[in-house]
Amino acid sequence: MSEASHDSGRGPYQRQVEIGVALGTALFGAVVMYGSMKVGIGWGVEGPKAGFFPFYVGLVIVLSSVVNLIRVFADTKPEWVFASWSQLRSVMSVVLPTAVYVGALPYLGIYLTSMILIGGFMKWLGRYAWPITAAISIGVPLVAYFTFEKWFLVPLPKGPIEDWLGL
Amino acid sequence: MLEDLGSLFHGFSVALQPYNIALMFLGIVLGVIIGVLPGLGGANGIAILLPLTFNMSPTSAIIMLSCIYWGALFGGAITSILFNIPGEPWSVATTFDGHPMAQQGKAGEALTAAFTSSFVGALFAVIVITLVAPLVAQFALQFGPAEKFSVFFLAFCSFIGMGKEPPFKTIVSMMIGFALAAVGLDSVTGQLRLTFGFTEFLSGFDFLIAVIGLFGIGEILLTMEEGLAFKGKAAGINPKVVWQTWKELPRYWMTSLRSCLIGCWMGISPAGATPASFMSYGIAKRVSPRGHNFGKGEMEGVVAPETAAHAAGTSALLPMLSLGVPGSPTAAVLLGGLLIWGLQPGPLLFVEQRDFVWGLIASMYLGNIVGLIVVLTMVPFFAAILRIPFSIIAPVILVICAIGAYTVHNSTFDVVMMLVFGIVGYLLKKTDYPLAPMVLAIVLGDKAEEAFRQSLLASRGSLSVFWSSPLVGTIMALGLIALFWPLIQGAVSKLRSPPTKAAT
Numbered sequence: 055m056s057e058a059s060h061d062s063g064r065g066p067y068q069r070q071v072e073i074g075v076a077l078g079t080a081l082f083g084a085v086v087m088y089g090s091m092k093v094g095i096g097w098g099v100e101g102p103k104a105g106f107f108p109f110y111v112g113l114v115i116v117l118s119s120v121v122n123l124i125r126v127f128a129d130t131k132p133e134w135v136f137a138s139w140s141q142l143r144s145v146m147s148v149v150l151p152t153a154v155y156v157g158a159l160p161y162l163g164i165y166l167t168s169m170i171l172i173g174g175f176m177k178w179l180g181r182y183a184w185p186i187t188a189a190i191s192i193g194v195p196l197v198a199y200f201t202f203e204k205w206f207l208v209p210l211p212k213g214p215i216e217d218w219l220g221l
Numbered sequence: 222m223l224e225d226l227g228s229l230f231h232g233f234s235v236a237l238q239p240y241n242i243a244l245m246f247l248g249i250v251l252g253v254i255i256g257v258l259p260g261l262g263g264a265n266g267i268a269i270l271l272p273l274t275f276n277m278s279p280t281s282a283i284i285m286l287s288c289i290y291w292g293a294l295f296g297g298a299i300t301s302i303l304f305n306i307p308g309e310p311w312s313v314a315t316t317f318d319g320h321p322m323a324q325q326g327k328a329g330e331a332l333t334a335a336f337t338s339s340f341v342g343a344l345f346a347v348i349v350i351t352l353v354a355p356l357v358a359q360f361a362l363q364f365g366p367a368e369k370f371s372v373f374f375l376a377f378c379s380f381i382g383m384g385k386e387p388p389f390k391t392i393v394s395m396m397i398g399f400a401l402a403a404v405g406l407d408s409v410t411g412q413l414r415l416t417f418g419f420t421e422f423l424s425g426f427d428f429l430i431a432v433i434g435l436f437g438i439g440e441i442l443l444t445m446e447e448g449l450a451f452k453g454k455a456a457g458i459n460p461k462v463v464w465q466t467w468k469e470l471p472r473y474w475m476t477s478l479r480s481c482l483i484g485c486w487m488g489i490s491p492a493g494a495t496p497a498s499f500m501s502y503g504i505a506k507r508v509s510p511r512g513h514n515f516g517k518g519e520m521e522g523v524v525a526p527e528t529a530a531h532a533a534g535t536s537a538l539l540p541m542l543s544l545g546v547p548g549s550p551t552a553a554v555l556l557g558g559l560l561i562w563g564l565q566p567g568p569l570l571f572v573e574q575r576d577f578v579w580g581l582i583a584s585m586y587l588g589n590i591v592g593l594i595v596v597l598t599m600v601p602f603f604a605a606i607l608r609i610p611f612s613i614i615a616p617v618i619l620v621i622c623a624i625g626a627y628t629v630h631n632s633t634f635d636v637v638m639m640l641v642f643g644i645v646g647y648l649l650k651k652t653d654y655p656l657a658p659m660v661l662a663i664v665l666g667d668k669a670e671e672a673f674r675q676s677l678l679a680s681r682g683s684l685s686v687f688w689s690s691p692l693v694g695t696i697m698a699l700g701l702i703a704l705f706w707p708l709i710q711g712a713v714s715k716l717r718s719p720p721t722k723a724a725t
Binding site: 068071072075079082083086089090092093097098100101102103104105106107108111112114115118119121122125136137141142144145147148149152153155156157159160164168171172174175176179180182190194195198202206207208209210211 | 613
């Protein structure tokens with residue numbers, strides 16, 4: 055994936071991604087088989103051991119992934135682009151902030167992080183004016199607070215600010 | 222039979238309590254909003270709202286959640302017709318004729334036809350459930366482990382054989398689900414497995430997290446990639462248009478009936494609403510005298526897929542209620558709800574939880590009537606929601622998904638897993654791996670494995686237990702037929718048509 059360019063029509067080929075996914079599922083299957091072997095895949099006192107069922111599940115994943123891999127190589131259709139780099143960039147513009155959001159959530163609580171996430175999206179991707187950005191990014195967590203914590207009595211993760219406010 | 226009718230009336234008296242009626246309205250409105258918004262659908266919408274019902278009585282909870290499901294089914298039609306964007310996969314076929322009608326200025330007619338056909342399809346399926354489900358449940362009460370496993374086997378084989386995705390991709394997706402379900406404590410031996418020393422994996426993977434990630438986050442990533450700009454047609458519905466369309470609809474009774482039957486069949490076998498809507502559209506196009514006009518804005522082309530999708534979506538609850546095998550991802554989430562509320566899905570439900578079952582069935586009748594009224598009167602409001610720019614909607618949906626994922630087990634690790642499932646879901650969807658079998662396998666994995674191991678235990682490891690009685694044998698044989706259906710179909714068509722020399 056080093057061929058990054060600013061040409062919007064280019065990007066990784068579907069075939070490359072298919073191969074990657076097939077290899078990934080095969081690896082997953084192998085890990086499952088390895089994990090099952092550790093707990094025993096044979097026949098114990100109480101019947102099949104704990105690893106019996108998942109072992110064969112893993113085996114089927116590996117075998118089917120190999121079939122899928124062969125099918126990718128046997129396919130003679132012309133290659134097409136999986137997604138252009140600019141499309142992938144917009145996908146990453148969701149994935150990266152969400153990853154930061156998810157990572158910060160245990161420490162800062164859900165309310166502050168949600169405000170930053172919504173506000174950031176509206177400001178950078180939507181280029182909205184500050185008043186409406188502020189209204190929505192503060193409004194949504196507030197609604198969530200009252201719906202979950204007050205009406206349905208479901209606690210959500212809180213951070214230092216909520217502690218300081220004594221909520 | 223008469224006893225069931227009595228139970229049904231009792232169910233109506235439960236469902237008609239003011240509190241439950243209010244929940245019905247709330248559920249339908251939420252459901253339509255969920256169906257209209259990109260990134261939220263029936264399955265993950267219900268998964269997110271499920272934690273809110275932990276403190277309700279199971280009957281009220283299922284009434285609200287199933288109404289969200291009906292609402293989502295209705296909502297898909299709005300986006301397809303007005304915006305040419307299928308809000309749900311099962312409403313793709315509705316865009317073929319629905320959107321052309323809207324472009325010709327007949328949006329009101331198209332919407333009325335779609336909603337009314339949805340209602341007819343759902344009603345037909347509920348009647349089927351009322352009549353058939355108790356019988357199936359009674360029959361299934363005699364099932365032993367081998368029979369139970371054979372039913373699971375049939376359900377999963379139909380996915381592989383009947384799905385439109387490449388069979389080996391379906392198998393991979395399904396087996397990943399089974400593997401994820403196996404992580405954590407083994408229910409038979411009490412042993413830990415596949416945790417690789419991570420304490421976070423001790424309790425296994427919850428399918429609700431998978432549903433929220435795969436369908437919710439994955440869908441947002443897909444929408445982001447396509448860079449959607451919503452350009453919609455105005456929605457004008459007034460009583461006159463509704464009345465005129467209703468006068469026209471009885472003409473298509475044959476299409477309706479056929480679509481109802483297709484829908485029920487596809488819904489009960491877990492093929493689901495999406496193939497049902499396409500199949501129904503395809504057949505209507507071939508059979509109808511107006512077939513040449515399909516795709517250009519023919520009302521019959523709206524009636525056929527909508528009726529079938531709703532019939533399938535509704536009848537997917539039949540195997541869920543009577544056998545404990547859900548027919549669709551959304552039904553699977555509802556089944557997960559039953560487990561959380563402490564109810565054991567399956568045939569015993571009809572014996573031990575009569576109030577619950579018949580309250581649910583009665584609420585299906587009422588919920589669809591409420592749904593029809595709500596969507597007919599509130600279309601402009603729902604269409605306005607879609608005009609909210611994606612740069613506002615996307616982060617709000619992300620936050621809602623995160624809250625939903627967190628509240629399942631009050632665990633922030635689940636929120637991380639949600640994002641992982643979302644990225645995996647995006648990749649799998651783009652490479653043609655179906656997601657529904659994975660979700661169903663995560664839900665049913667433990668039960669299928671338990672049934673499988675108990676059967677083997679009884680037979681001391683011999684697979685012949687699955688052919689030991691006519692009943693098990695028949696279900697297993699049906700499963701094998703479903704599994705190899707593409708091959709059988711190919712062989713039959715080869716035998717029928719004389720071999721042509723032109724090889725492709």
